[in-house]
Amino acid sequence: MKTVQISLNSIDKVKSFVNDITKFDYDFDLVSGRYVIDAKSIMGIFSLDLSKPIDLNIHAEESIDDVMAALKPYLL
Secondary structure (H helix, E strand, C coil): EEEEEECCCHHHHHHHHHHHCCCCCCEEEECCCEEEEEEECCHHHHCCCCCCEEEEECCCCCCCHHHHHHHHHHHH
């Protein structure tokens, strides 16, 4: 598992983020404070405080270079 910090501070960013990560078969969790939600759930993402950076847990055993390339616009 790898954890990175991302920023999803606009509605368009949230939509494109979900579209980008649904292309991968891995599980993704967003962690904000004590809340952990499925990163592929738009409704779940909008329940978080998007004004702060959010931790993204990527549950992948293999090389995640493709995932990191797709996440580049959202990384802090």
